[in-house]
């Protein structure tokens with residue numbers, strides 16, 4: 330029998346991000362029969378049930394059989410969702426919240442009792458490439474989390490990609506702005522490259538293949554090279570050549586400032602949610 334079947338895991342909210350995590354974890358870190366999903370959407374539950382996972386439309390005592398609970402509903406409904414799950418907590422339940430903009434202290438108070446915040450809590454910001462085992466998650470341990478629970482959270486998220494521990498909730502908001510929301514920025518750039526290729530006379534299939542291989546090739550080169558990306562960029566840019574002309578346009582439109590402004594907007598939204606939802 331494989332050891333992965335020992336971990337019993339529940340997702341509360343089985344939508345996009347939970348599905349990405351589940352796809353990477355099931356069969357690797359836990360068996361389908363060890364996973365339970367609570368969601369209010371019947372279609373979502375049907376998709377999970379097809380994988381052999383147990384499902385429920387609301388929190389019930391089944392949750393108590395699962396050591397790790399991943400809270401994966403939208404931030405705006407998290408407080409009421411936590412309240413519905415709370416009666417089924419066990420002393421050793423490890424809660425992992427993946428919600429953007431809900432700080433650890435607020436979450437720990439919701440899950441705990443007055444004056445006794447829940448200490449088995451790790452805040453996590455994953456991303457959707459977890460679906461193919463190529464995710465990256467920022468993790469932040471709430472006050473009082475044991476080494477054992479930290480290690481368990483890390484093992485779980487390592488099964489779907491890389492893990493970076495950060496020290497506080499502000500840094501989780503920064504992770505959100507970079508790698509949590511980041512795949513959407515990359516997909517936007519990919520769409521732009523593909524549309525640009527089409528406008529210049531390539532077929533859909535050619536543009537897709539060229540754009541995908543360019544993004545993955547360039548990121549692989551950057552990750553394997555000892556040189557910073559600025560040096561790699563210069564190596565592409567021949568004096569008086571084609572790349573210099575393209576970069577001139579990017580610079581005229583202040584591409585770097587646009588990216589940084591977009592990330593600041595994501596970060597600010599996380600901070601705003603945190604103020605709004607902690608009331």
Ligand SMILES: NC(=O)C1=CN([C@@H]2O[C@H](COP(=O)(O)OP(=O)(O)OC[C@H]3O[C@@H](n4cnc5c(N)ncnc54)[C@H](OP(=O)(O)O)[C@@H]3O)[C@@H](O)[C@H]2O)C=CC1
Nearest residue numbers: 342343344345346367368369370401402403404427428429
């Ligand atoms: N998507 C991403 O890339 C990332 C998302 N996150 C975080 O993950 C969380 C979920 O996001 P995402 O997966 O995109 O959202 P989804 O809307 O895809 O998934 C949330 C699911 O929870 C269901 N739901 C709503 N209320 C309840 C409830 N009371 N009990 C159980 N289930 C409920 C929703 O149903 P219905 O649709 O009917 O409301 C939906 O199926 C958010 O907090 C987000 O910040 C973090 C990192 C990345």
Ligand SMILES: O=C(O)[C@@H]1CCC=N1
Nearest residue numbers: 428429505509510511
């Ligand atoms: O857009 C959002 O709010 C979530 C958090 C990071 C990615 N998706």
